[in-house]
Amino acid sequence: VIRSVVRGCGSYLPARMLTNHDLAGMVDTSDDWIVQRTGIRQRHIAAAGEHTSDLAVKAAERALAAAGMDPQDIDLIVLATATPDNTFPASAVAVQARLGITGGAAFDMQAVCSGFVFAVATADSMLRAGDFKRALVIGSETFSRILDWKDRTTCVIFGDGAGAVVLEAQELAGGKADRGVLGAKLRSDGRHKDKLYVDGGPSTTGTAGFLRMEGKEVFRHAVGMMTGAITDVLAATGTTAQEVDWFVPHQANQRIIDGCAHKLGVPSEKVISTVAQHGNTSAASIPLALDTAVHDGRIKQGDLVMIEAMGGGFTWGAALIRW
Numbered sequence: 001v002i003r004s005v006v007r008g009c010g011s012y013l014p015a016r017m018l019t020n021h022d023l024a025g026m027v028d029t030s031d032d033w034i035v036q037r038t039g040i041r042q043r044h045i046a047a048a049g050e051h052t053s054d055l056a057v058k059a060a061e062r063a064l065a066a067a068g069m070d071p072q073d074i075d076l077i078v079l080a081t082a083t084p085d086n087t088f089p090a091s092a093v094a095v096q097a098r099l100g101i102t103g104g105a106a107f108d109m110q111a112v113c114s115g116f117v118f119a120v121a122t123a124d125s126m127l128r129a130g131d132f133k134r135a136l137v138i139g140s141e142t143f144s145r146i147l148d149w150k151d152r153t154t155c156v157i158f159g160d161g162a163g164a165v166v167l168e169a170q171e172l173a174g175g176k177a178d179r180g181v182l183g184a185k186l187r188s189d190g191r192h193k194d195k196l197y198v199d200g201g202p203s204t205t206g207t208a209g210f211l212r213m214e215g216k217e218v219f220r221h222a223v224g225m226m227t228g229a230i231t232d233v234l235a236a237t238g239t240t241a242q243e244v245d246w247f248v249p250h251q252a253n254q255r256i257i258d259g260c261a262h263k264l265g266v267p268s269e270k271v272i273s274t275v276a277q278h279g280n281t282s283a284a285s286i287p288l289a290l291d292t293a294v295h296d297g298r299i300k301q302g303d304l305v306m307i308e309a310m311g312g313g314f315t316w317g318a319a320l321i322r323w
């Protein structure tokens with residue numbers, strides 16, 4: 001069988017950090033409130049002129065270095081983002097050009113916070129179909145650009161950043177086939193589309209707009225949707241939650257992360273959390289967390305890793321990867 005095997009990962013955070021204390025000087029909030037409700041302590045903010053594709057290129061270069069690969073080895077770029085540089089072309093082609101790649105295909109994927117899981121599943125399908133050999137799967141966001149910095153209910157939650165993995169199609173047989181992306185489930189339900197959205201766009205207002213969120217409604221659905229997707233992936237791959245070495249959830253907020261672990265009966269030591277340091281970076285949060293855990297030595301080759309996310313749409317999903 002053909003499997004999409006992870007060859008390397010990388011990430012990038014903008015230099016500027018914004019702490020909860022900084023925010024308390026901007027809106028009526030406090031470090032205590034933000035930490036208690038979300039677990040977030042700080043987030044990184046892109047500099048003026050630093051775009052989603054710039055963050056993506058840096059994460060991609062680090063992922064390629066970790067994989068020991070050259071940009072020319074890549075023939076597919078799938079970039080998950082809800083904050084593209086421009087309405088079009090896709091930011092993925094800006095990344096492609098900056099890396100000096102002229103062959104293959106590059107496109108953006110829009111599933112907001114679930115974008116990275118959708119991108120991994122999409123790239124995996126394309127690699128297994130035999131049409132592409134090596135994919136850069138990237139999540140990159142500059143949510144700071146679509147935040148209403150006067151709205152304390154949203155501006156304290158999000159941050160900027162990027163992460164990337166290199167997936168390679170490998171023909172594997174027998175016991176060796178238990179590697180790479182082993183299964184994925186993707187879901188959407190547009191009845192919830194007004195609970196987390198941006199109030200602008202090219203076809204409606206002609207403006208970029210600001211993020212709007214019914215926080216309680218998002219919270220109410222998040223745990224059930226994500227654990228449902230995880231349960232489906234476990235069933236489809238004949239795996240138990242206990243066999244999974246690491247759970248790497250979308251870093252929305254610590255209470256959602258804890259709620260999922262509790263519902264699945266998973267000890268918190270097996271759950272990677274970077275939300276305190278990064279905030280919610282939407283599609284970038286999972287590859288940022290993956291890269292953090294690979295570099296600090298927690299995720300090792302051979303480990304079974306579950307990635308899971310839920311976000312605007314609503315969209316949600318999970319994927320199981322043998323690292």
Ligand code: ACO
Pocket residue numbers: 028029030033034037038113152153154156157196213214215216217218219222250251252253256280282310311312
């Ligand atoms: N600082 C201080 N007070 C605040 C702030 C703030 N930043 N924001 C809201 N408040 C106030 C509210 O005005 C309200 O005051 P009131 O009681 O006088 O009206 C009070 O705090 C409680 O507000 P709630 O909205 O009820 O607070 P809640 O406990 O629901 O927490 C939160 C809000 C953190 C947004 C929570 O609903 C949540 O985590 N939701 C999930 C949202 C999420 O994770 N979104 C990420 C995007 S989706 C995704 O990635 C999955």
